[in-house]
Amino acid sequence: MNNTDLVFQSYGRCCRKDEFFVxxxxFFMSSSDAIRNRFVDTDMAAQRHLLRNGVMQIILVARGMSDRKLRDLGESHNRHNYDIKPEWYDLWEQSLLKTVRAHDPEWTPELQQAWREVLKPGIELIRGVY
Ligand code: HEM
Incomplete structure (x- = not known):
């Protein structure tokens, strides 16, 4: 199985419970006060659903799908909109990897590496629109 298949299946196991996104x-908000502050007025139940979709978009782009929706995400996160600093994406990635490790019963170090590789282009695209 290639990396995108491994990650697609791993994400399916993670998404079985909403606690994954909780x-x-x-993890993400406790990684920095600046990040926690960005979500003070956010409806987190809605945000969890939006993120479920956002991570799926990153995986689908790694599988060859159009990146139009990720470009839109880059736009909403850029300096003119949410103003999400480029360095915060490392914390985002670390928090996601930590959550996968905690939730996927089939986690291995190789699977973590596959996640890193699959996430990279999508994160770089969103971050790059800053
Ligand atoms: C909103 C995904 C990174 C903060 C959203 C939305 C999605 C999303 C799908 C809702 C759609 C929209 O408003 O455009 C992602 C993905 C990320 C990422 C896939 C990583 C590649 C970050 C980072 C931060 C952040 C690093 C840093 C704090 C926010 C905020 C909102 C948001 C503040 C708006 C919340 C609100 O409506 O109150 N994100 N995001 N995101 N994201 Fe991200």
């Missing part, structure tokens, strides 16, 4: 935002 834990992700707990």
């Amino acid at each position: 834990d992700f935002y707990d």
